Amino acid sequence: MITITHYLVLSAILFTLGVVGVLIRRNAIIIFMCIELMLNAVNISFVAFAHYLNSMQGQLFVFFTMTVAAAEAAVGLAIIVAVFRNKETVNIDDINIMKW
Amino acid sequence: MEAYLFYIVATIAVVAGVYLIFEKNPVFSALYLIQTMVCIAVLYILLEAQFIAAVQVIVYAGAIMVLFLFVIMLLNLNIKEEAKNALPFQRIPAVVMGIVLFAAICMILKSKLLQGKHGEYTTAYVNTVGNTKLIGNLLFTDYLLPFEITSILLFVAAIGAIMLAKRKL
Amino acid sequence: MLNLVALILLFPLIGTAINGLIGKNLRKETVGYVACGAIGLSFFVSILVFIGLLLLPPDARLFEKQLFSWIESGSFKSAAGLQVDPLSTIMILVVTGVGFLIHVYSIGYMHSDKGYHRYFCYLNLFTFSMLLLVLSNNFLLMFIGWEAVGLCSYLLIGFWFEKKSASNAAKKAFVVNRVGDFGFALGIMLIFLTFHTIDFTEVFSAASHGNFAAGNFTITIITLLLFMGATGKSAQIPLYTWLPDAMEGPTPVSALIHAATMVTAGVYMIARCNVLYMLSPFTMTVVASIGAVTALFAASIGLVQNDIKRVLAYSTISQLGYMFVACGVGAFTGGIFHLMTHAFFKALLFLGSGSVIHALSGEQDMRKMGGLRHHIPTTYKTFLVGTIAIAGIPPFAGFFSKDEILLESLVRGNFIYWAIGALAAFFTAFYMFRLLFMTFHGESRVEHHVAEHLHESPKNMTLPLTVLAILSFFGGFLGIPGASAISNFLSPVFGERGHAEISGTEAGVHHNAWLPYLMMVVSTVIAIAGIYLAYQMYIKKPELPKKLAERFSLIYKLLLNKYYVDEIYDALFVNPTKIMAVQLWKRVDALMIDGSVNGIARLVGWFGNTLRYLQTGYIRNYAFYIVVGCICIIVYVALGK
Numbered sequence: 001m002i003t004i005t006h007y008l009v010l011s012a013i014l015f016t017l018g019v020v021g022v023l024i025r026r027n028a029i030i031i032f033m034c035i036e037l038m039l040n041a042v043n044i045s046f047v048a049f050a051h052y053l054n055s056m057q058g059q060l061f062v063f064f065t066m067t068v069a070a071a072e073a074a075v076g077l078a079i080i081v082a083v084f085r086n087k088e089t090v091n092i093d094d095i096n097i098m099k100w
Numbered sequence: 101m102e103a104y105l106f107y108i109v110a111t112i113a114v115v116a117g118v119y120l121i122f123e124k125n126p127v128f129s130a131l132y133l134i135q136t137m138v139c140i141a142v143l144y145i146l147l148e149a150q151f152i153a154a155v156q157v158i159v160y161a162g163a164i165m166v167l168f169l170f171v172i173m174l175l176n177l178n179i180k181e182e183a184k185n186a187l188p189f190q191r192i193p194a195v196v197m198g199i200v201l202f203a204a205i206c207m208i209l210k211s212k213l214l215q216g217k218h219g220e221y222t223t224a225y226v227n228t229v230g231n232t233k234l235i236g237n238l239l240f241t242d243y244l245l246p247f248e249i250t251s252i253l254l255f256v257a258a259i260g261a262i263m264l265a266k267r268k269l
Numbered sequence: 270m271l272n273l274v275a276l277i278l279l280f281p282l283i284g285t286a287i288n289g290l291i292g293k294n295l296r297k298e299t300v301g302y303v304a305c306g307a308i309g310l311s312f313f314v315s316i317l318v319f320i321g322l323l324l325l326p327p328d329a330r331l332f333e334k335q336l337f338s339w340i341e342s343g344s345f346k347s348a349a350g351l352q353v354d355p356l357s358t359i360m361i362l363v364v365t366g367v368g369f370l371i372h373v374y375s376i377g378y379m380h381s382d383k384g385y386h387r388y389f390c391y392l393n394l395f396t397f398s399m400l401l402l403v404l405s406n407n408f409l410l411m412f413i414g415w416e417a418v419g420l421c422s423y424l425l426i427g428f429w430f431e432k433k434s435a436s437n438a439a440k441k442a443f444v445v446n447r448v449g450d451f452g453f454a455l456g457i458m459l460i461f462l463t464f465h466t467i468d469f470t471e472v473f474s475a476a477s478h479g480n481f482a483a484g485n486f487t488i489t490i491i492t493l494l495l496f497m498g499a500t501g502k503s504a505q506i507p508l509y510t511w512l513p514d515a516m517e518g519p520t521p522v523s524a525l526i527h528a529a530t531m532v533t534a535g536v537y538m539i540a541r542c543n544v545l546y547m548l549s550p551f552t553m554t555v556v557a558s559i560g561a562v563t564a565l566f567a568a569s570i571g572l573v574q575n576d577i578k579r580v581l582a583y584s585t586i587s588q589l590g591y592m593f594v595a596c597g598v599g600a601f602t603g604g605i606f607h608l609m610t611h612a613f614f615k616a617l618l619f620l621g622s623g624s625v626i627h628a629l630s631g632e633q634d635m636r637k638m639g640g641l642r643h644h645i646p647t648t649y650k651t652f653l654v655g656t657i658a659i660a661g662i663p664p665f666a667g668f669f670s671k672d673e674i675l676l677e678s679l680v681r682g683n684f685i686y687w688a689i690g691a692l693a694a695f696f697t698a699f700y701m702f703r704l705l706f707m708t709f710h711g712e713s714r715v716e717h718h719v720a721e722h723l724h725e726s727p728k729n730m731t732l733p734l735t736v737l738a739i740l741s742f743f744g745g746f747l748g749i750p751g752a753s754a755i756s757n758f759l760s761p762v763f764g765e766r767g768h769a770e771i772s773g774t775e776a777g778v779h780h781n782a783w784l785p786y787l788m789m790v791v792s793t794v795i796a797i798a799g800i801y802l803a804y805q806m807y808i809k810k811p812e813l814p815k816k817l818a819e820r821f822s823l824i825y826k827l828l829l830n831k832y833y834v835d836e837i838y839d840a841l842f843v844n845p846t847k848i849m850a851v852q853l854w855k856r857v858d859a860l861m862i863d864g865s866v867n868g869i870a871r872l873v874g875w876f877g878n879t880l881r882y883l884q885t886g887y888i889r890n891y892a893f894y895i896v897v898g899c900i901c902i903i904v905y906v907a908l909g910k
Contacts (some may be wrong), residue, residue, distance in 0.1 A: 002106045005209060007143070010110045012205040014117050014136070016198045021121035022892050023194035026185060029126050029172055033133045036164070037117060040140050043156075051147040055219030056234060059149050060243055063235070066159055067250040071257030073164045077171045078264035084175050085267075092888050093186040099886030186887055197896050204900050207907040 007048035014041035028080050028090040032073070039069050106146060113139035126172045130165055137161045148223060151232045270321030271332045274351050274404065276314045277361060280307040281397035285390055292386025301376040304389035308372050308396055312365035319358050330355055330761050333406050333470070340409075347467060352406035356762045359605060359755070360403035360537055363612045364530050368396050370733035371525040374620050377730035378521055378627060388428060388519065395421035399530050403537060408457045408467040411538070415453065415502065418531045419446045425526060426518040438514035445511040449501015456494030463487050473544040481548055492545050492552040496559075499535030503589050506563045510835055512586055516578040520623030523578060528585045528619050529612040536592040536608050540601045543763055547599065557597025557682055561689040564590030566832070568696035572703075573818075573828040576633050577622045580704050584659065585615060587693055591674050594686055600677035601763045602756045606748045607670035609755070613744045614658040614667055617737035621652035624726045624734065625708060630719050635704065640713035644723045647731045649709050651738040656705045658741040660698035661796040663789070668796075669745035676788045691795055698799025706807035750785050 014037060021034030043062045050058025084090050116135040123129045137160045144153035208214065226234060239247050284307030292300050322330050332353040340347040372392060379388055398421055402414030419442075427439030457467060464472045481488055499505070504512035515527045526532070539546060539556065546553055564587045571583035588611050595604035626633055628645050642649040658665035661672065671694060678686035713720065725731070747755045806813045818825040827833070 002103050002146075006106065006110075007147070008209050008214075009206070010113070010143075012202055012209070013114055015205070016202040017114070017117040017121055019201055019896055020194055020198035023197065023889055023896065024191055025121065026889070027126055027177070029168065029175075029177070030121075030129050033129055033168060034121060036160075037120065037133060037136060040137060040160070043152075044140060044143060047144055047147050047149045047152060049214075049216065051149065053216045053218050054222045055216075056221050056238055057219070059152050059231075059235060060238055062149075062152050063155065063239070064246060064250060066155060067254060070159060070164055071253050073167055074257045074261040075264065077167060078261035081171060081175070082264045090175065090177060091184055093184045095888070096186065096886030099884045187889055190889060190893060194893065197893065197900070201896060201900050201903075204903040204907065208903060211907050213906070 004048050004052040008045055011041045011044040011048070014038075014044070017041075026091050026093050028083070028092050028095075029077075031092065032076055032080070036069060036073070039065060102146060106143070109139045109142045109146075113143075126177055127169065130168050130172060133168075134161050134165050137165070148226065149231065151235050270317045270324075271353055272334065273314050273321075274318055274332070274334055274353050275336060277311050277318065277365070278351070278397060278400050278404065280311040280314070281393045281400065283307060284393035285397060288386050288390040288393060292390055295386065297380070297385055300386045300389050304393050305369065305372045305376065307393055308365060308369045311396070311400070312362075312369045315358075315361045315365045318353055319362060322353060322355065322358055327757075327761055331470075344465060345461065347407060347409045349410055350406040350468075351404045352469060353404070354762055355759050356537070356540060356605065357403050359609060359759070361400055363609055364396065364399050364403065367529045367612050367616050367737075368399075368525060370736055371521050371529075371616060371620065374524075374623070374730050374733040375519075375521040377727045378623055379519065382519075384428065388425075391421055391424045391428070392522070392525070395425065395526060395531070399534070402534055406469050408460060408469070408472075411541075412450075412453065412457060415498070415534060415538075416450065418526070418534065419443065419450065419502070422446070422515070422526050422531055425522040426515045428518055428522065432517065435517040438511075438517040442511040442515050445508050446501045449498045449508050451497075452494045452501075453498025456491050456498065459487070459491050459494060463491065469541065473542075476544045476548060483548055484550055485548060488545055489549040489551050492542070492549045493555065495538065495542060495545075496552060496556055499538055499593075500559065501535075502538075503532050503535030503593070504586050505535070505559050505589065505593060506566060509563065509567065509586050510838060513579050513582040513831070516576070516582050520578065520619060520626060523582070524616045524619030524623065527582065528615040532585065532589060533592070533608045533612065536589065536596060536604050539593070539596045540605055540763070543596075543601050546596070553597050553599065555597070557594050557678070557686060560590045560593025560595075560597055561678075561686050561693075562590070563587070564594065564693040565689050565696070566590075568693040568700065570828055570831050571700040572696060573825060574700075575635050577625065577635050577638070577704060577708065578619070578633055580635075580700060581615070581618055581622060584618075584697065584701065587697060588615065588659070590693070591671065591690065594678050594682070594690060595674045598678050598682040598686065600674065600681060602753075602759050603670065603673045603677050605759060606753075606755050607674055609747075610658070610666035610670040610741070610744045613737055614655045614665075614741040617651060617655035617734060617741050618659065620730070620734055620737065621648055621655060624648040624730055625652075627726055627730070628723055629715065630722055632716070632719060635707040637714050637716060637719075638708045639711045639715065640709070641715075641723075642709040645725045647725060648734065651731075651734040652709070653705065654738040654741050656701045658745075659701050660800060661694055661792055662800075663793060664742075664745060666741050666743070666745035668792070669748045669750070672789055672792050673748060673750065675792055676785055679788070680784075691792070694792060695795050695799045698796040699803050702800045702803035703807055706803060710808055711811065750789075 018034045018036075018038030018041060021037065022031050025031050025034065043065055046058040046062045046065070048058075050056060080090055083095060087094060089095075113136045116132045116139065120129050120132040120136065123132060137156060141153045141156040141161070144150075144156060221234065284304050287303050288295075288300055292303075295303075322332070325332075333350055334353070335348050335350040337349050338346075339349045372389075375388065375392065379385055382388060395418060398414050398417030400414075402411055402418060405411040405414060423439050423443040426442050427436045430436045430439070460472060461467050464475050466472060466475075476488070501508045512527060512532065516523055518527070546556070567583045567586035567590060571580050571587065574580045574583060588607070592604040592607050592611070595601070595607060624645065625638070625641065625648060628641070628648070629638065632638070654665070658667040661668045663669075675687055675690050675694070678690055715723070747753070806817075830836075
């Protein structure tokens with residue numbers, strides 16, 4: 001029998017993978033994808049809770065999350081394009097002028 | 101049967117996630133992400149959220165990830181992207197922190213924190229009305245205001261993306 | 270007519286404003302006219318007020334005019350109100366009358382000074398402050414006037430501030446006065462705590478009808494504190510040292526502020542508070558003793574001084590001592606009477622000395638004068654009148670007032686007061702005639718180049734001298750024993766207490782009717798003895814003083830150096846304070862306070878400098894911190910529940 005815990009642990013694993021990806025990768029686009037992975041991991045928890053608690057709210061929240069993710073992807077990718085145009089790179093270690 | 105399906109799909113999702121973060125080529129990374137998302141869509145079906153599963157495939161795996169791939173190809177990034185690594189010492193701490201984070205989340209799961217009220221939308225009721233119809237009803241009644249705000253959000257995002265990507269402002 | 274009293278204050282204030290704000294752009298004549306006109310109008314209104322007061326029956330001669338409500342804070346209320354009664358009327362007449370003459374004199378004396386408008390601005394401000402002091406109907410407003418005259422005194426002593434000695438003298442006057450004012454302020458606070466009001470009328474009626482027995486401890490403390498203020502302002506021991514130095518100011522200022530009016534504020538204040546003082550026999554003894562000691566002490570210093578103005582300054586201190594003796598034995602009328610006559614003849618003497626200094630192009634040393642009586646005859650004649658008046662020869666003004674004080678001190682006080690007073694009177698007659706002889710008689714010791722410019726002063730300087738000489742001659746008739754106009758006039762203020770029981774009616778049980786006449790003869794003899802001695806020493810045998818000085822060189826040096834009081838004060842108070850201040854500055858201020866403030870700033874700077882390296886600029890670094898933070902929060906939540 002698959003319980004809610006299974007889904008939550010899976011969600012945690014995927015979320016952690018996303019976090020680790022953000023921390024170790026330098027390609028801005030891949031970091032972005034890792035963030036999407038984290039969002040998806042959270043979505044799993046939402047839907048799982050909705051299912052096991054007989055509620056629709058979780059699903060509705062996922063709907064909104066996706067909207068936000070779409071907007072974020074559009075703007076974020078536009079930023080990456082703009083940065084690439086200026087610095088000829090998407091390596092975020094090269095983009096470090098915001099410091100002391 | 102259900103349990104087997106869950107384990108298989110979950111394993112694929114995790115493996116694809118691991119590949120995503122260790123793959124050198126961004127195009128492959130994107131493909132691994134699509135793989136994960138499709139697996140998640142399958143999990144949504146298992147959780148009887150058919151509408152969300154469909155949107156997951158169409159919007160996420162379809163639209164957003166295509167946008168990613170499009171940008172990757174537009175920028176024509178070569179594989180030797182990892183030219184400069186300013187923080188090589190952060191690699192191991194990052195992985196350790198990931199494990200610690202996972203442990204911390206598991207602590208939450210083990211505690212009695214995550215408890216909620218049972219709602220009225222039982223599986224039987226949802227099946228009589230239909231999942232999509234229910235979501236639609238809720239979106240245009242109880243959640244009308246957030247729904248309309250998302251429209252503004254998307255509108256602003258579209259304008260913002262255009263403004264940022266334009267060559268000359 | 271009494272309602273006009275506020276105008277008395279207003280005119281000098283307007284004069285101050287005009288000369289202070291736009292005086293620089295006015296012609297000198299205009300500045301002088303404005304200043305003199307203001308005081309003249311003030312004097313005119315004062316006369317009107319005086320007449321108005323005379324028209325009232327003697328018992329009703331108290332008029333209060335509330336100008337506006339000033340401070341109201343909890344139970345503390347203070348209104349800006351003026352009070353007209355015989356005492357304040359005499360004071361305003363003296364202040365505006367003598368003040369007017371001195372203003373006129375100043376036009377001539379200061380005509381070539383570049384700070385002309387500044388001088389008249391200060392002088393008008395002083396007149397305003399002094400009038401405020403004497404007209405106020407409560408202690409707080411009086412204190413304002415008290416402080417303001419101190420300020421004007423400071424400004425005018427340091428009028429020629431380019432001179433180091435003048436600015437030092439100004440500072441000294443200010444600081445020494447602060448010591449006294451401190452006591453005065455404390456006294457006012459204690460009055461408020463005791464009586465819950467600072468209004469004169471209320472305080473005095475509460476004191477006279479209240480439950481205060483004679484010798485009440487609180488009243489004694491109050492009166493002692495007030496007297497402390499008086500010693501500062503009126504230059505009594507131990508706070509007299511500033512007055513001789515105050516002679517650094519222009520001579521008319523010395524005449525107005527440091528002889529005729531401001532320094533008598535202490536006497537006025539004690540006379541005003543006579544109800545309180547009569548309740549405290551101990552304070553009365555202190556007042557009389559200090560007055561007597563000061564009178565003798567200052568007179569003895571005056572014997573050997575060579576600076577013409579300094580002799581007069583010590584003479585002023587000595588005469589103020591007389592007034593305090595009078596107050597201290599309860600003869601307030603005598604004190605005020607002497608205050609008035611002293612204002613006349615001392616103003617005359619100072620203005621006369623100013624005329625001499627003017628004639629000699631600024632020379633103040635009497636050893637470089639002599640034989641001036643033919644060169645500046647008007648000055649000489651008026652000066653002679655003033656000298657005789659202060660020496661106490663009948664029928665000049667000083668004789669009556671001084672005689673009354675000596676008599677009262679014998680009748681009400683004891684033989685010691687009288688003996689000291691008589692000795693001081695002898696000294697006074699001697700040093701004043703010494704001054705006169707050294708300046709105007711004998712051979713001329715004037716330096717050659719000065720002698721060529723010798724000239725009599727202009728009309729606007731000699732005219733005030735003449736008027737003051739007349740006043741010095743006739744002023745005494747106001748207080749003729751037995752038919753004393755001033756005593757009757759003041760009786761509503763002092764009641765039975767202030768009456769000069771010269772006719773020996775009530776309290777005068779221990780003396781006989783012949784005593785006043787005997788005293789008159791005695792004081793005249795004393796004065797003549799002093800004059801004769803001076804004549805012998807400075808006209809007949811000019812070599813005698815030098816011999817005496819050699820013979821008694823120790824005493825002579827002691828007197829010449831003013832008993833080394835300044836040096837003692839320097840060693841006891843000034844230098845320790847200076848050392849302490851320097852130590853406080855170097856150790857506490859520069860090291861501790863500045864150090865801690867700078868140290869905190871430096872610490873913050875150091876922290877910022879160190880912590881800014883956390884801002885690496887690498888996004889992944891920031892993300893790492895975020896993750897660590899998230900873990901902490903999650904663990905906290907998980908463990909907390």
